[in-house]
Amino acid sequence: MLRDWSDVYSVGIPEIDEQHQGFFAASHRLYEQILDRDAKQGVQEALAFMRHYADSHFQAEEAFMRQHDYPALKAHQALHAAFFARLDALAEDLATFGPSPDLADRALDLTQDWLVEHIADEDVLYALHARSQTADA
Numbered sequence: 001m002l003r004d005w006s007d008v009y010s011v012g013i014p015e016i017d018e019q020h021q022g023f024f025a026a027s028h029r030l031y032e033q034i035l036d037r038d039a040k041q042g043v044q045e046a047l048a049f050m051r052h053y054a055d056s057h058f059q060a061e062e063a064f065m066r067q068h069d070y071p072a073l074k075a076h077q078a079l080h081a082a083f084f085a086r087l088d089a090l091a092e093d094l095a096t097f098g099p100s101p102d103l104a105d106r107a108l109d110l111t112q113d114w115l116v117e118h119i120a121d122e123d124v125l126y127a128l129h130a131r132s133q134t135a136d137a
């Protein structure tokens with residue numbers, strides 16, 4: 001199910017929230033392109049965009065964590081790497097089997113639902129850590 005961005009997903013860091021909204025948009029675009037039977041080229045473009053967007057967003061997050069000496073950086077990086085492994089597997093299946101509603105659902109699960117859970121379970125932790133540091137200073 002396509003979800004709209006909501007403030008409940010906010011981690012309280014405007015720059016990161018903005019990137020998460022862009023991630024959402026990239027996710028929805030990928031979903032819609034896979035469902036669009038006439039958009040073979042569009043699927044490739046949407047996949048490339050998703051990968052590029054995720055890469056620069058993850059790098060920005062990891063830089064933020066480093067800057068704040070976040071102790072669980074390595075574990076968080078592993079989650080980002082696992083995301084790319086699943087995105088690659090999806091890209092391979094798209095190339096092998098062609099776009100289908102099943103693969104569109106899988107794309108939405110991997111990108112939108114993954115992001116929502118990742119924000120709630122992981123991103124909030126580095127945001128809290130950064131806030132506690134500022135409170136100490």
Ligand SMILES: [Fe+2]
Binds near residue numbers: 061122
């Ligand atoms: Fe993250």
